[in-house]
Each structure stands twice: as C-alpha cells, then as structure tokens.
Amino acid sequence: MEFSSLNKMFALLVLLLVTLTTLVLGHGTSVGFYGKTCPNVESIVRSTVQSAVKVNPTMAPGILRMFFHDCYIRGCDASLLINGSSTEKSAPPNAFLRGFEVIDAAKTKLETACPGVVSCADILALAARDSVVLTGGCSWKVPLGRRDGLVSLANDTADLPAFNDPIAIQIKKFAGIGLSTKDMVTLVGSHTIGTAACAVFSYRLYNFNNTNRPDPDINKAFLPQLRALCPNGGNPLNRVGLDTGSVNSFGNSFYNNLRYGRGVIESDAKLWSDRRTRIFVKRFLGTMPQTGSRFNEEFGRAMVKMGNNNVKTGKQGEIRKVCSAINRY
Incomplete structure (x- = not known):
C-alpha cells in the first residue's frame, strides 16, 4: 500500500475517533441541534419570553443576568435554576435574580411538545438571546446541545463578579x-x-x-x-x-x-x-x-x-424533567 494511502487511512481513523469522543464525552454544541428532535424549540421559547416581557419588561434584563450568573459557575448547565437551601439560587449574589418562572413555563411547554429532549440550559441560552432581541438588540444564532448539571452549590457563587471589584x-x-x-x-x-x-x-x-x-x-x-x-x-x-x-x-x-x-x-x-x-x-x-x-x-x-464555555454535552449531565430539580431515577 502506498504511503499516501496510509496517511489517508490514518487521517480517517483520527477523524472517526474524534467524532466518537465528541459523542461520548460531549464536546461542543451546534446550531440547529434540535432540528429533528424538537424543531419548534426556538419559537416556543421565544413566544414564552415575549409574553412575559410584555407583562413585565424587567424580565428581559432578569433573564439575561440569570444566564450570566449560570455560566460563571460550572459552565452554562442550568445549575442556577435548582431549588434548595444550599444551592446557587439561594446564595446572596443571586437574591435579586428574576425570570425563573419564565424558564419553567417554557420547559413545561417543551415537555408537552417533545418530552425529555430539550435541556433547561439550552432554554436559558435561547431566552437570554430573545430577551436582547425583544429590547431592541440584534439576534444571533445560538449553538445548542447543552445538558443540565447535577451539582449546584451556594459556596460556588463566591466566584461571581462583584459590584465593587477592581x-x-x-x-x-x-x-x-x-x-x-x-x-x-x-x-x-x-x-x-x-x-x-x-x-x-x-x-x-x-x-x-x-x-x-x-x-x-x-x-x-x-x-x-x-x-x-x-x-x-x-x-x-x-x-x-x-x-x-x-x-x-x-x-x-x-x-x-x-x-x-x-x-x-x-x-x-x-x-x-x-x-x-x-x-x-x-x-x-x-x-x-x-x-x-x-x-x-x-x-x-x-x-x-x-455560552460554550465548559458546557456539558453528549452523555454528561442530564435532561431535567423540571428545571428546578435534578431528576430522581
């Protein structure tokens, strides 16, 4: 076999290994991730956010800030949304966050449309983008495919930026x-x-x-x-x-x-x-x-x-049934 043919076979093998590793370990997200499994995901989230912001305009900055606070801790994995006395949501830096009910409402609709498919982390990422658009900002394509985290600790919020940080x-x-x-x-x-x-x-x-x-x-x-x-x-x-x-x-x-x-x-x-x-x-x-x-x-x-920093994809984490609690198996 010629040397060039061996090189091509080796390159194909490497590509196959990288692809399998991505599927198993969960590296990366992609635009249109739910194209076949839940094609209406973006319109469902958008209409939910739109209804909420129409009633209460402060929901837009609230959801956007929620996305930031979630992504700072363990990546964008919706760990902020979990209820509990010692979770991120309960910590002082998150005391004034608002918009949790909007994410919950979108999740409820998506569980009806395509149960067990769309993560709360992806809902929050889409809702943050829609909050910007609804207040006059420009849109962007949101890569999807995140999975929801299994850990949420109040102590981790010490890493959040503070209002008086140098x-x-x-x-x-x-x-x-x-x-x-x-x-x-x-x-x-x-x-x-x-x-x-x-x-x-x-x-x-x-x-x-x-x-x-x-x-x-x-x-x-x-x-x-x-x-x-x-x-x-x-x-x-x-x-x-x-x-x-x-x-x-x-x-x-x-x-x-x-x-x-x-x-x-x-x-x-x-x-x-x-x-x-x-x-x-x-x-x-x-x-x-x-x-x-x-x-x-x-x-x-x-x-x-x-939004792509340290995300969980593939087999990592889970797809929560409700955004405020880890699944019980």
Missing part, C-alpha cells in the same frame, strides 16, 4: 471562564437594560472609601440625580437603571454614559477610568448606527463564546 479582579474572573478583557467589556454592556438596588452603590454617593464624600468618578451633575433616587437612609431596595435614559432599550448608550461619569455601579465606572478597559469602551462610543451595530455584533459573538 478592574484587575474583574479581568481575572472573566479570564477564569475563558473570556478576554474585550469580551468582558462587551458583555458588561448588557447593563444597558439592567438595574441595581440602591444598596449596591449608595456608598458611592455619600461616603466613598470612608471619606464622607462621593466617589470622584461620578459626574457632579449626575450626583444629585442619583441621590434623589437613593437618598441617604432611604430604601436600600429601590432600583435604578444602569443606563440612564435607556433602561428598557438595548444599545451602546451605556458606554457613552461611562465616558461622561454616569456609571452607576463602581465596577462599571472603572471600565472608563482604567486604561486596560477604556480602549475597548471607546470602540462602542458614539451615536452613529455603525457604532451600535458594532456593539450588537460583538455582543452576540461574546455571548456565544461565554
């Missing part, structure tokens, strides 16, 4: 899940439709770093607005939009606010004051359509990258 810590945390500084700055742009409780940032308004003065990074004209929304000694649970004037509209205006000292939470404000992140913020500045398009394109790309 830039170096933020960069390190994002790098820990395979995301670059550019990815980080892009994904934080999701705050364009987000809100925060006064308890998360009011220290910046009155006694920053025990100085009895406000954070100097806050625009002096913006400070009275924030103080009116979060008076000293007021209700710490009052919520404030993170993108002034655009709380329900997905777009790049969030970055323009950062440039002018109108970042609400400290970790956001630092994106402009630190040169390592300012370079990427500048990419999304401006009001021209092409700038907004650039942000939307980059955001979709970063979402796919994050």
